[in-house]
Amino acid sequence: MDIKDTNTLVSTIETIAPYNVGWALTDRVGDINNLASARLRTLSYKEFDIPKKSGGTRRITAPVGKLKDVLKCLSVILTPYYEPGGCVHGFTTQRSVASNASVHMGKNYVLNIDLKDFFPSITATRVQKALQKHGLNSEVAHLISRLTTLPMAIEDSQTLRNVLPQGSPCSPLLSNMVCSDLDRKLMGLARRFRVDYTRYADDMTFSSNHHVYAAGGEFFAELRSIIEDCGFTINERKTRLQKRGSRQEVTGVIVNEKTNAHRSFRKNLRAAVFAAETFGCTRKEYNSIMGKISYLSMLLNEERGCIYKYKAIMSKVMIKK
Numbered sequence: 001m002d003i004k005d006t007n008t009l010v011s012t013i014e015t016i017a018p019y020n021v022g023w024a025l026t027d028r029v030g031d032i033n034n035l036a037s038a039r040l041r042t043l044s045y046k047e048f049d050i051p052k053k054s055g056g057t058r059r060i061t062a063p064v065g066k067l068k069d070v071l072k073c074l075s076v077i078l079t080p081y082y083e084p085g086g087c088v089h090g091f092t093t094q095r096s097v098a099s100n101a102s103v104h105m106g107k108n109y110v111l112n113i114d115l116k117d118f119f120p121s122i123t124a125t126r127v128q129k130a131l132q133k134h135g136l137n138s139e140v141a142h143l144i145s146r147l148t149t150l151p152m153a154i155e156d157s158q159t160l161r162n163v164l165p166q167g168s169p170c171s172p173l174l175s176n177m178v179c180s181d182l183d184r185k186l187m188g189l190a191r192r193f194r195v196d197y198t199r200y201a202d203d204m205t206f207s208s209n210h211h212v213y214a215a216g217g218e219f220f221a222e223l224r225s226i227i228e229d230c231g232f233t234i235n236e237r238k239t240r241l242q243k244r245g246s247r248q249e250v251t252g253v254i255v256n257e258k259t260n261a262h263r264s265f266r267k268n269l270r271a272a273v274f275a276a277e278t279f280g281c282t283r284k285e286y287n288s289i290m291g292k293i294s295y296l297s298m299l300l301n302e303e304r305g306c307i308y309k310y311k312a313i314m315s316k317v318m319i320k321k
Contacts (some may be wrong), residue, residue, distance in 0.1 A: 062167035091172035101253035114238035118202035281317035
């Protein structure tokens, strides 16, 4: 897909919109530059909180209305411009938390690194540069960088910066594109120190059977330098070195010997399945349970009889209205 100028971009959005966001064939994008204005972008987002698995809440800033539709189409248009490296497991097809975790199974050492303020640290300027590196011209890249970012105050600052909002359909793909240089450099670091590296969004994991992770050592010094040179900051509170013999976890998945869910997750799922068998459940509860069964199945590769048992039980459950 060759997007030569902004007019081509608009016509491409209008062409695919009926299939991706349900527009009628007569619908039009309208003035794309007006849609990209700071005023309209600010009015086109809503904020809400979702619970974190670790406790507390996460603030999501999501687009609504026509801007949301345009960003969904942009995500489709931009996908062919990005080829994820072998280390990238988040926001890309055929990969998941399970594939990310499986790289680090059965290792003596598993190091987890989290990037601080991941999406808010990606500015419109960084988005534009990444798009140009991936083959778009400066005119189109500049317009997309405006459409996909939002003026936000970062860390209680009074100064607004155009940054990627967490909750936009384009943010996952664009964050991966921005991280291409980071991934390339960290893959080089990993090869030099003979360790495995993967990234799932802002969660980076390194693992090996030999110890190179001393706090003041050469590996950590180079790791920190690469991350900072690429415009990110390590979240020190979430840096963890997990050794064999303790519970080793990667993006919420246990990896000591094979990929598995937490014991509490498996226990709660078992209780939910048998409660549904006894008392029935609502459609929402049914969908939630089936989603958790699918998640566990992905981690276990359906090697456990419990997966088949749970599916058989849920196939006979009474759905309450």
